[in-house]
Amino acid sequence: MPPQRQYTLGMTMTTIKVDSALRDRLKRQAAASGRTLGAHLAAMADMADRQAAMGALRRAIATTPPDLMDSWRQEAAGWEQAELAHSNNA
Secondary structure, eight states, X not given: OOHHHHHHTTOOOXXXXXXXXXXXXXXXXXXXXXXXHHHHHHHHHHHHHHXXXXXXXXXXXXXXXXXXXXXXXXXXXXXXXXXXXXXXXO
């Protein structure tokens, strides 16, 4: 089964209205990456979700009180030492 059929199998199809220049740009991008337009749009949505999650993580780290960051650093260093000791004994 062609990849585009696998991607759309069992999906309800819909139409979105975009400017023809944008549609053509998206189609070129999809073709260049070997994906269908739908798969390309899904990849773009996944990337936006990841960027939003990483942005939330950066904001959480930036607003973490210094004493909690110090505690985390100490714990992380302990786990790293434990991992190094384990890998040296393996």
